[in-house]
Amino acid sequence: MNVSSLPPDSEGQPSRSAPRTEGSRGRETEAAHLVELMALSARGHEYAFAELYDLTSQRVYGIILRVLRSPDHAAEVMQEVYVEVWRQSARYSSTKGSVIAWMTTMAHRRAVDRVRSVSSEVARDERYALHRGDREIDQVWDGVEQRLDVERVRKGMASLTPIQREALTLAYFGGYTQSQVAQLLKLPLGTVKTRIRDGLIGLRDALGVEA
Amino acid sequence: MSEIHGAVGSYVANALDPDELDEFEAHLAVCPTCSREVQEFGETVAELSLLASVTPPAELRGSILAAVSQVRPLPPEPLAELAPVEAEAPSATPVSQPPVDELALRRQQRRARLLSVLVAAVVAAALAMGGVVYGLVQSRQAQVAQQTAATELLTAPDVRTYSTTMKDGGQISFVVSKSLNRAMFVGKDLPAVGNDKRYQLWTLEGQRAIADNLVAGGGDRQQFFREGLSGITGLAVSVEDAGGAQQPNPATIQAVTEL
Numbered sequence: 501m502n503v504s505s506l507p508p509d510s511e512g513q514p515s516r517s518a519p520r521t522e523g524s525r526g527r528e529t530e531a532a533h534l535v536e537l538m539a540l541s542a543r544g545h546e547y548a549f550a551e552l553y554d555l556t557s558q559r560v561y562g563i564i565l566r567v568l569r570s571p572d573h574a575a576e577v578m579q580e581v582y583v584e585v586w587r588q589s590a591r592y593s594s595t596k597g598s599v600i601a602w603m604t605t606m607a608h609r610r611a612v613d614r615v616r617s618v619s620s621e622v623a624r625d626e627r628y629a630l631h632r633g634d635r636e637i638d639q640v641w642d643g644v645e646q647r648l649d650v651e652r653v654r655k656g657m658a659s660l661t662p663i664q665r666e667a668l669t670l671a672y673f674g675g676y677t678q679s680q681v682a683q684l685l686k687l688p689l690g691t692v693k694t695r696i697r698d699g700l701i702g703l704r705d706a707l708g709v710e711a
Numbered sequence: 712m713s714e715i716h717g718a719v720g721s722y723v724a725n726a727l728d729p730d731e732l733d734e735f736e737a738h739l740a741v742c743p744t745c746s747r748e749v750q751e752f753g754e755t756v757a758e759l760s761l762l763a764s765v766t767p768p769a770e771l772r773g774s775i776l777a778a779v780s781q782v783r784p785l786p787p788e789p790l791a792e793l794a795p796v797e798a799e800a801p802s803a804t805p806v807s808q809p810p811v812d813e814l815a816l817r818r819q820q821r822r823a824r825l826l827s828v829l830v831a832a833v834v835a836a837a838l839a840m841g842g843v844v845y846g847l848v849q850s851r852q853a854q855v856a857q858q859t860a861a862t863e864l865l866t867a868p869d870v871r872t873y874s875t876t877m878k879d880g881g882q883i884s885f886v887v888s889k890s891l892n893r894a895m896f897v898g899k900d901l902p903a904v905g906n907d908k909r910y911q912l913w914t915l916e917g918q919r920a921i922a923d924n925l926v927a928g929g930g931d932r933q934q935f936f937r938e939g940l941s942g943i944t945g946l947a948v949s950v951e952d953a954g955g956a957q958q959p960n961p962a963t964i965q966a967v968t969e970l
Contacts, residue, residue, distance in 0.1 A: 544878075550776055559770070562763035575771055582775045587876050597750050601757035608756070612725040646761070653761050671724035671755055673763065677727060678721040694752070697720030704755040 525647070530555070534599035542590035549586055556600060557582075560607045567611035567675040578615050581607045608672070615675045656706035664699035667692050719745050723752040736739060860893075861933065867891050877902075877948065877965035879931035885946045885968050892939040894946060904928030908951050910965070914938045920959050925951075945969045 540548030565574040583602055592602055657665055670681045682692040715738045720725050722735050739745050826862040867888035881901045887894045896912050911925035926934045950963040
């Protein structure tokens, strides 16, 4: 399915207080802006929360949908996550990490919880995960900067060994436990554990991520 | 490197089984290297999420913003109310304990430990709640009667905990056992509300709110609901004048939980 032909959010993207520029400068500016929006949300400003939603919803929804595969479940988890973000906005602290990491962590955890509690209902095709898992599908980029960011991450993933990439993809995008990943890849658990961590180290270094 | 340390990647990918998770979190609490790696990997997988970006259905935006504009929106299902995701490490040792009988204290602490283990076994995602309950039990050494009732509630086979953050801050939980027909309000670091105001508890029967007990602001508090649970569909807390109100003031409702 090709979603890129769909119209953008009907509400439109609100203006950003800081224009995004190319590369890490733009990312830092955007990260700082998200922190600002969280602080405003914590004080009850719904317009700030709406902008926070517009700036983060593609990534948050994307990860939830990727893990859950079911749009119905994804919409529910999405709603839970954002309501929880709103409720907990006063508890976010930038010392714990970036806003987007805080949100995607919450989203991923809830999506995974959902998968594990309803796995009998949701038909999850393991071959799909194995063969399509790290290929981006159904996605839209909203501009050049985002395309560059995506390219950077894709290159980072490409720098991993195939086993690292596959183990990380199955765990993160597939929502599988490390024991399930070990079964799927027919590898010992210890090996999978190491590959997932090594994969993250490789990706962290490739992306120049700092805590 | 110890084997447990190696689980940090799987931890960030939420790929640990529950027993592995417990083991790793116990390790994480004492391992600065792992803590740093958890944070770095958290940022790394956040970047990874770029590869999955999808525009959500347009109607979700409206529905989420509508939910947020209600003071405390009800979640799609009560399970979503379980302990908050961002569990903060429980600070288990209150500093300003008055000196008390050593033996009683030790007994109390043993019970608190036992309790927190029991609670952890009963409540999913028990870390945050364990912290609340542990601190709560430890800080209430004199109130034995209340404590016995609380112990009974917390160890009831069908006990459920609904945790949330109030509108004006402060982490609260409603601890509920249908078999005991009792519910308790537990507040951690409640914001002060002044001498002329109290937190007021409410039981909800559909659209109807029934006034329940009052709780002073500030610090850690626990308070049983006066009402039993039959016919009750939800619990709420608001801030009212010290004498209590007959109807909750919509503007001051702090949290609502659907049972």
